[in-house]
Amino acid sequence: MLHGFLDRWSEAGVWVKISWFFGVWLGLWLPIAIPLARRWNWYPGKSLTPQKKLTLVGSLYFLFPVTISGAAAIENLSFSDYGWTWQLDSLKSLAIGVGLGVFGIAILAAVQRIFGWIRWEFKVPSIDALPTVMSPLSVAGILALWVAGTEEFLFRGFVQTQFQSQLSLGAAAAITSAIFAVLHLVWGWRETLPEIPGLWLMGLILTLARVVDDGNLSLAWGLHTGWVWAAIFLESTGAIVPIETAPAWLSGIDGRPLAGVLGLGLLMATGGFLQLIIDT
Known part of the structure; x- marks a missing residue:
């Protein structure tokens, strides 16, 4: 029976x-998700508070290693075939990606500050107050590593x-990025809909990062982590306060950078930098 299933799968x-x-x-997640959804009166597409969303996403992503391990075993593949490796060079690529992602968000914030579209309320802490800053910074970093790592393994990896086993790199990247973007609608379609083009472009850039890293996911993982880490930290600390005079189409609809020209510009600049690496 198992042999027949494997033949049909191949x-x-x-x-x-x-x-x-x-x-x-x-299917593995539903026994966890259904009771929570009933308690919170939630359904796919309805927005959630950050804490509730993190609970649902966390429980779903917690099950991912089990599912991907099963898929790899059925296909007789190792995690390295999906781009997931643990080597010294991988850690270097991860660190470079994190730095590049955080730097990009910092540049984005600086541009908005220069043009007076945001107000910067983050103050350099004293030595005594340093733990109150390091705590959200470290928590944001751990969450970003986990979320970004899972999503990169899932989309740019599996x-x-x-898709690339049957399609060209470009076609596979376009379809994968579309799936990546559309699935974000599950967590609140009204808020996420303006971000769909940006999320699709983000997926393409992250695929390009895997190409730059010779098929390894570490650079894409790091880049994704840097973006998420900076965004979570800035939002949780309230360091950036939007000013009403900022054009929504430019800075981002409802304060979401991927729904604005500046956020798209950051992605395109990052893609241009990665392409420059490939060309050289």
């Missing part, structure tokens, strides 16, 4: 494999690799 199309993967993953 002959299945990429959409079937990806659908099965998500189906099994969600899904991208599946």
